[in-house]
Amino acid sequence: MDDQNTETRTYLGVPLTRPRVAFFELSSCEGCQLQIVNNESTLMDFLSLVNVVNFREAMTEMTDHYDIAFVEGSITRSDEIERLRSIRRNANVVVAFGSCACFGGVNQLKNRFKDPDWVRRQVYGNHPIDTNETARPLEDFVKIDLRIYGCPVKKEEVEKIITHIAVGRTTVQPKYPVCMECKANENICLFDVGEPCLGPITRGGCDSWCPNNRFGCWGCRGPANDANIGQMQTIMKEHGFSEETMLDRLECFGGFTTYAEELRKNFKAKE
């Protein structure tokens, strides 16, 4: 899209410059990008706010001149490191877009195996395949300016954050857990209906998306501030859930890796 009308657009009466926005994907399902297009009812407003200059999944035109780069996915192969570094050089603001970019996402589940060769052989046998031993988040390689959490990202949150960037406001991530939003939504507590849930320790901001659908939280947004993992373990245990269930959830998206590794050690020791 071109830059015409840039000067005439305003937000709350303040003239707006439309930031040049680029979307990139590394190892991922490309779902977080798709959430942008999935935003049918507000897509037009969104497109009037920013100038999308790079979006390979939706457009053929491309350029290296952009202000904000949204990078989806984790790093799983060496060429992705170079791609990410060049994006970092081109962009003023680099946004880690979604749980894969922020924590490694489900891709990092392969990191738990001690033998990376086994992982390779499990899928490709003896066929040579270029891949890194572990899936890593973006921040392991470049400086990240902003994180948008979630698997997938929540469209309302993305729009809010992009609006903040466009009008030059700082973005404050929720410090409270999903559990608080769930209470505000007047949901029945999932523990009371026999479902495990990481809502008490997971960063909010998703409006308790999964628990609203009677599906317990798996921690895709990583830990809330001062998350009390020990107490979470106690709650899970009190409600009859195994350490394995706790571990499955803690390690699913990579946001709780340090706790998960600790728990895995105990768990393995007992096995």
Place this chain on the structure above:
Amino acid sequence: MKSTRTIDIHHITRVEGHGNIKITIQDGQLTEARWEVVETPRFFEAMLVGKKWENAPWISGRICGICSIGHTLASIRSVENAFGIVPSEQTRKLRLLLKHMETLQSHILHLYFLSAPDFLNIGSFFPLIESHPDVVQRAARIKQLANDLCDCVGGRRMHPTRTVVGGFTMLPEKKELVKFKIRLQEVSFDLRKTAELFRTFAIPDFARETEFVSLKGDGSYPFIGGDLVSTDGVTKKEHEYKLMTNEYLVEQSTSKWSRLSRESFAVGALARINNNFFFLHPAAREIGLSYGLRPICHNPYMNNIAQLMECVHVVAESMGLIDELLGMIWKEPRQVAIPRSGIGVGAVEVPRGILYHSYEFDGDGKIIQCDCVIPTSQNHANIQHDLRTLAAKCVSQGKPDREIELLAQMLVRSYDPCISCSVH
């Protein structure tokens, strides 16, 4: 004088995932036409090993952002088949409704946002916002209906939350379904307008005889489970899927390839229609016939029209499903799952073709082995053979590079490939 012309498209745009097209023409002769898949593998089949059954649909659904519902349903079916769970009629109808809406949103995304710009000679759908706002609004309206109904039944349009082994965590409100029926009626009209729009597009005239593989309809157009069939006359049971897919590895691709009776086969909307034309809703068949699409159609570009036909079919069938659901007394949303050792296979027709998930469990319901065969990985070899035939034809006709480049990209896009999915 020697001359070498190359067409080198790095990371083809308006497709999901990363693939390259390389064509070399030397002294007026085609020497190379390659479809390369360079996507990074994520190793889903390894990461699920050792995990308990309830992880499978939740994690493996994340193979794909476009067809996460299809992956989730295939995964659930695989677990249920392994544990001997037979879903209730209520669950089957709700799952089919959810599946239909994923098909609709995915096909509309492809037709309007990824495919149409080629026919209109633009780089993306974005210029249409200014030039043809009515077209963009119509596309958005259809897609939004489909996605909203996915939210209503599956909890979320992407990586659904309510879909679990045994059924659903909770059910939609019946009064919501009533409202959706009205919106589906409105969208039927939008689909007629879509057909009019696509009738103005020149679908490239190209055909290469190949084999088409899909689920085999049994009284109705197939979507979830059933026998497997090919246009070359092969039929297999769902659990025999490996005899249908025959995966192998090649140097030019990080995705596996497949073959059956010939060097390649195709899956997807065109394959489903070629195998199940007479199970389609009459209005869908009529659209096909107006484009001259009748089985067996060997023009891969017609997959666009096949998708359009399926949009009409799923919207019509969804209205019927809602009526049936409203007429039923609803029971508990979910059956209890009791793990047992064994192997389960789930075959589901997702937007891009037939998808298989297969898990082997131990007695505690832990995954010992996992295998996922993705529609696009089954299509890669067929894309390669089409690309070569197309490029050779273009060269012999003396077409300029720009035209070859466009036709080659349109060919790949016709398959609506989901490349990151195919590598997973």
